[in-house]
Amino acid sequence: MSDETGDRHGRLCRRRLLQSAVGAVGGAAIAGAAAGNASAAMKISRAAVAYQDHPQGDKRCGKCLQFVPPDSCKLVDGPISPLGFCRIFTPMTRT
Numbered sequence: 166m167s168d169e170t171g172d173r174h175g176r177l178c179r180r181r182l183l184q185s186a187v188g189a190v191g192g193a194a195i196a197g198a199a200a201g202n203a204s205a206a207m208k209i210s211r212a213a214v215a216y217q218d219h220p221q222g223d224k225r226c227g228k229c230l231q232f233v234p235p236d237s238c239k240l241v242d243g244p245i246s247p248l249g250f251c252r253i254f255t256p257m258t259r260t
């Protein structure tokens with residue numbers, strides 16, 4: 166094998182290494198983006214947690230740890246009234 170052939174072989178190996186690295190980074194970026202979208206989309210349906218648009222006694226979404234003002238919930242999908250309630254109500258702790 167001449168020096169020229171060896172040099173050419175070395176360049177091909179470096180090229181393949183760089184292509185593999187770029188492919189791996191691109192794949193990781195795509196996987197990360199997909200995971201981000203999945204976590205944003207994975208909410209429980211209101212029916213699954215028996216959501217109701219009125220309070221259960223003094224328990225209501227506005228007093229729940231999962232409530233996101235003005236009308237959303239970290240865990241349950243759809244518009245959520247601050248006066249609503251569901252089975253996974255989690256009271257805010259008072260400090």
Ligand code: SF4
Nearest residue numbers: 226229232238251254
């Ligand atoms: S009670 Fe809590 S978990 Fe249930 S919908 Fe209201 S804010 Fe979300």
